[in-house]
């Protein structure tokens with residue numbers, strides 16, 4: 001459906017998009033994640049035709065989009081800065097793309113009704129957009145983007161303005177809706193929870209390049225590098241010397257999965273892979289953070305960086321207690337190098 005090939009965008013000397021390759025298959029939902037300034041929006045704008053490329057190309061279907069203006073690309077945009085038209089009612093907003101395409105009045109009305117049903121605002125045609133809640137406005141913006149049946153829908157921080165509870169509900173609805181419609185989606189968000197809930201595939205960006213791309217559970221289970229691991233919020237990263245299935249670290253011997261890369265490496269231990277044991281209390285419980293039925297326990301070793309352990313509530317030790325630890329190989333990842 002979409003191919004981005006070797007795409008480069010420079011602002012001055014700096015490549016904000018640096019020879020990026022990305023494919024999005026028909027019906028696929030791809031979410032682009034990354035720190036602020038990593039080039040996510042620039043990539044979306046380049047696909048939409050809002051940002052010219054300094055190198056490489058964008059293909060939709062098999063057609064090179066060079067020189068094709070925004071409104072002829074057949075992409076739907078739902079961008080943070082694309083506000084609704086305040087002087088038009090809900091129906092007028094949703095019909096916008098249809099009107100631009102020259103659709104007749106009856107066709108417009110029928111399609112608007114269909115879309116408002118779809119986004120859970122049946123009969124809202126004549127309401128003023130100024131009188132809608134944030135979540136309702138977001139739904140209208142979505143209906144407006146979907147109305148002309150775009151072959152690719154692009155979302156930039158689609159739920160950015162909304163409070164967390166509403167976002168969590170809407171993101172589930174969005175995924176179901178896109179599944180039902182078979183919509184192909186390229187979305188940008190800085191919110192991990194949103195990306196993991198929405199995506200078939202995640203793309204993590206860093207400094208204009210793709211640091212990792214994969215199914216959400218795959219990226220979560222096997223972050224490719226220290227950058228991706230830390231970006232996902234994993235802090236248990238330590239230097240290790242890996243030989244076979246054992247790594248020597250300042251935390252002691254850590255078992256690693258069979259087939260892990262060997263030698264001097266950085267190593268991630270997921271907090272769920274740390275078990276507390278009675279023997280040899282060489283770790284001190286520094287703090288405890290409640291996470292529902294789990295407690296995130298921060299452990300201070302005699303030497304080296306602190307270690308976070310996810311422990312069932314009932315088994316969580318008190319602050320100041322001395323404990324021993326064991327590691328589970330399935331939760332240990334020998335990390336690859338960061339992209340230069």
Ligand SMILES: Nc1ncnc2c1ncn2[C@@H]1O[C@H](COP(=O)(O)OP(=O)(O)OP(=O)(O)O)[C@@H](O)[C@H]1O
Nearest residue numbers: 011016034035036037038039040041042043188190
């Ligand atoms: N028109 C422009 N002129 C100069 N620099 C720009 C322009 N647009 C973007 N940039 C710079 O390019 C870099 C990437 O911007 P971009 O908006 O793509 O990042 P992002 O990953 O979407 O960030 P955020 O999550 O903050 O939206 C930033 O450092 C930004 O300042």
